Amino acid sequence: MILLNNIYFFNFANNPVMYIDTIYIISSKQKILLLFFYKKTADIWYNTYMEEIYAKTILQRSKASMDGWIYQDYNMNLYRGCSHGCIYCDSRSLCYGIDNFDLVKPKKDAIKILELELMSKRIKGVCAMGSMSDPYNPLEKKLELTRNALKLFYKYGFGTSVITKSAMVTRDIDLFKLININKSVIVNITITTVDNELQKLIEPNSSTTLERFKAIKQLNEAGIKAGLMLMPILPYINDSIENLDKLIELAREYKAHHIFAIFGVTLRDRQREYYYKHLKKLFPGIVDKYKENYGESYSCQSPNAKMLYEHLTKKCEEYKILYKIKSINESFLKIPKQLALEL
Numbered sequence: 001m002i003l004l005n006n007i008y009f010f011n012f013a014n015n016p017v018m019y020i021d022t023i024y025i026i027s028s029k030q031k032i033l034l035l036f037f038y039k040k041t042a043d044i045w046y047n048t049y050m051e052e053i054y055a056k057t058i059l060q061r062s063k064a065s066m067d068g069w070i071y072q073d074y075n076m077n078l079y080r081g082c083s084h085g086c087i088y089c090d091s092r093s094l095c096y097g098i099d100n101f102d103l104v105k106p107k108k109d110a111i112k113i114l115e116l117e118l119m120s121k122r123i124k125g126v127c128a129m130g131s132m133s134d135p136y137n138p139l140e141k142k143l144e145l146t147r148n149a150l151k152l153f154y155k156y157g158f159g160t161s162v163i164t165k166s167a168m169v170t171r172d173i174d175l176f177k178l179i180n181i182n183k184s185v186i187v188n189i190t191i192t193t194v195d196n197e198l199q200k201l202i203e204p205n206s207s208t209t210l211e212r213f214k215a216i217k218q219l220n221e222a223g224i225k226a227g228l229m230l231m232p233i234l235p236y237i238n239d240s241i242e243n244l245d246k247l248i249e250l251a252r253e254y255k256a257h258h259i260f261a262i263f264g265v266t267l268r269d270r271q272r273e274y275y276y277k278h279l280k281k282l283f284p285g286i287v288d289k290y291k292e293n294y295g296e297s298y299s300c301q302s303p304n305a306k307m308l309y310e311h312l313t314k315k316c317e318e319y320k321i322l323y324k325i326k327s328i329n330e331s332f333l334k335i336p337k338q339l340a341l342e343l
């Protein structure tokens with residue numbers, strides 16, 4: 001008999017997928033019997049091993065632009081790292097200095113710090129979340145940092161712009177609706193492919209494409225402007241006209257407010273290494289094409305970019321889905337920037 005206690009199993013993103021409290025293994029004539037085990041994951045993990053990081057500030061002032069692809073007066077990340085595991089994630093780049101990126105760490109006292117900062121800001125602008133770390137990562141379900149930040153935006157009169165790949169965003173529809181009464185709210189849900197198998201390979205721990213489309217529909221039906229962030233488009237992987245066409249059809253079916261697309265991917269240093277490492281395993285031969293066509297270039301545009309953009313334009317015009325960033329920004333901003341500056 002072998003007796004084991006307190007065993008954790010991790011997925012490749014270093015998050016616990018199973019906790020086994022006790023195993024009695026009885027081996028008799030090559031038979032192994034697991035007498036007692038159970039799955040507990042999250043709670044035990046959070047209480048035992050969750051690591052917080054210290055932060056002096058949460059809000060960072062941004063230069064808002066109507067032509068900027070994420071309109072934001074402030075940028076913020078309540079967590080460091082992300083466990084969604086996207087193989088192309090830019091936040092792995094050296095310039096951000098995040099080691100062990102796949103392990104999410106909440107910022108200590110983030111909500112207290114944020115409240116003090118919001119109270120002191122003269123410009124009651126749009127606070128963006130999701131540029132470096134998904135605000136709806138699995139820890140959020142328990143910690144509710146994002147939810148508490150939304151409560152503060154409502155309390156102190158700020159708008160918000162959220163980017164996520166998680167359907168958990170619909171949990172906060174009540175708060176988005178409250179903020180949306182007087183301030184600007186937009187939700188961008190990143191969707192890259194209709195192919196479920198491909199999605200699991202390139203974004204293994206995020207919500208499925210269908211779950212994300214359903215979230216878009218639910219948000220729009222609640223009066224919140226929600227649409228697709230169609231990026232990155234990875235050369236030779238998800239850059240087919242068929243993929244784009246099906247995504248636009250789904251966007252129409254699920255009542256997306258907008259589709260904002262960038263037909264390429266940016267790659268640099270550590271991010272490129274991680275991406276190529278996974279491409280070699282998942283799509284043998286493609287790394288050679290990348291090296292041949294892009295070398296060390298930061299910007300890697302799909303060879304189909306022009307054709308894809310023309311198709312997007314044609315279909316979005318036909319279906320009356322916004323696709324130009326300026327129109328998207330104008331549609332969700334409640335007050336012109338000039339007015340915001342005067343507040």
Ligand code: SF4
Nearest residue numbers: 082084085086089133
């Ligand atoms: S959801 Fe965003 S932040 Fe998280 S791994 Fe994917 S690309 Fe990176």
